[in-house]
Amino acid sequence: MFCLSELEDTVRVPPSDLNLPLEVAIKKALQKLFLDKVLSIGLCVSIYGIKSIEGGFVLPGDGAATYKVRFRIVVFRPFVGEVIAAKFKESDSNGLRLTLGFFEDVYVPAPLIPTPNRCEPDPYNRNQMRWVWKYGDDEFIIDDSCQIKFRVENISYPPVPTERAEDAKPFAPMVVTGTIDDDGLGPVSWWEACAPISDDED
Amino acid sequence: MKNIIVKANAGALTNFEVLDLLNSRGASKDTTRVIASETVSRSEYKVYDYLMETAASTQTRDSVTKFSDKCKGFKLAKAEILNIINLRPSSDVELTPILERPDEREIDIEGILALVQELLPPLPTLEAHKENEQEETEDGEQPNMETSV
Numbered sequence: 212m213f214c215l216s217e218l219e220d221t222v223r224v225p226p227s228d229l230n231l232p233l234e235v236a237i238k239k240a241l242q243k244l245f246l247d248k249v250l251s252i253g254l255c256v257s258i259y260g261i262k263s264i265e266g267g268f269v270l271p272g273d274g275a276a277t278y279k280v281r282f283r284i285v286v287f288r289p290f291v292g293e294v295i296a297a298k299f300k301e302s303d304s305n306g307l308r309l310t311l312g313f314f315e316d317v318y319v320p321a322p323l324i325p326t327p328n329r330c331e332p333d334p335y336n337r338n339q340m341r342w343v344w345k346y347g348d349d350e351f352i353i354d355d356s357c358q359i360k361f362r363v364e365n366i367s368y369p370p371v372p373t374e375r376a377e378d379a380k381p382f383a384p385m386v387v388t389g390t391i392d393d394d395g396l397g398p399v400s401w402w403e404a405c406a407p408i409s410d411d412e413d
Numbered sequence: 414m415k416n417i418i419v420k421a422n423a424g425a426l427t428n429f430e431v432l433d434l435l436n437s438r439g440a441s442k443d444t445t446r447v448i449a450s451e452t453v454s455r456s457e458y459k460v461y462d463y464l465m466e467t468a469a470s471t472q473t474r475d476s477v478t479k480f481s482d483k484c485k486g487f488k489l490a491k492a493e494i495l496n497i498i499n500l501r502p503s504s505d506v507e508l509t510p511i512l513e514r515p516d517e518r519e520i521d522i523e524g525i526l527a528l529v530q531e532l533l534p535p536l537p538t539l540e541a542h543k544e545n546e547q548e549e550t551e552d553g554e555q556p557n558m559e560t561s562v
Contacts, residue, residue, distance in 0.1 A: 256456070313462075
């Protein structure tokens with residue numbers, strides 16, 4: 212789910228931070244620059260550590276020092292095939308949207324919901340559609356009652372749109388597509404009845 | 414913004430390692446944290462909150478390294494071991510979606526589950542439930558105690 216990436220960038224340390232120890236000041240600048248941002252490698256979560264600092268140039272006309280910094284960063288970049296536990300966010304006729312708390316652009320499109328299924332208006336929320344999986348005579352509703360496990364199918368980084376429709380959703384720079392169409396995936400409660408191994412067995 | 418990605422993948426991290434990193438920065442469940450978050454940013458706290466609900470919150474460095482060492486005997490891919498540590502499956506049906514084509518590869522599922530049971534502590538929610546139950550029973554007993562006192 213998370214991995215380390217090594218980056219190199221030139222960082223401007225504003226004069227107000229020059230009284231701090233250099234590493235602290237640079238870390239502060241890096242956090243401002245990268246945290247909670249999506250690069251082509253994933254969502255930057257946390258600065259792991261600084262490897263090297265070079266320079267300290269003061270550019271003409273600028274009161275700040277500029278350093279060339281090599282550092283490592285913790286990135287959220289799930290791999291394809293990884294199983295992740297998420298929470299339900301919303302659902303409509305196109306599929307489900309799940310959230311991890313810090314990342315909310317996980318989509319499960321309709322074809323990746325276990326079949327046979329049906330989509331019906333949610334009796335508790337009229338703005339929403341809810342999905343029901345039919346298994347034999349039983350019906351399983353997908354709602355926000357428990358965690359939902361999904362398997363990563365694809366990660367995409369859509370290009371920034373040049374024009375935006377007025378009713379468009381907020382732009383998401385990183386979209387994870389997941390599937391819940393397999394044994395053990397989907398709401399955790401679906402599979403709770405399947406016997407967990409107990410201590411007596413070993 | 415120009416930045417050069419030197420190494421896009423410098424190693425995968427388990428959820429536990431990320432949580433450990435945030436803990437070492439002083440992240441906590443403290444209520445005053447929103448005001449005094451000099452070292453840990455708000456987005457990092459979102460990650461922290463997510464991780465505290467996963468199996469990572471009860472794991473220790475010792476249990477994770479021991480588990481990944483012992484897993485080497487099971488012909489698992491690194492990513493699969495990582496995923497098992499992150500999710501801590503406790504039953505067959507939780508483990509199989511993590512593995513790629515487990516039937517063809519003849520993987521000892523029972524053995525892995527036993528190892529998980531032995532080395533990785535249970536999920537925090539399960540423990541919390543048990544604690545709640547205990548508290549409830551204690552609460553139920555307490556009124557009697559009080560009246561008798």
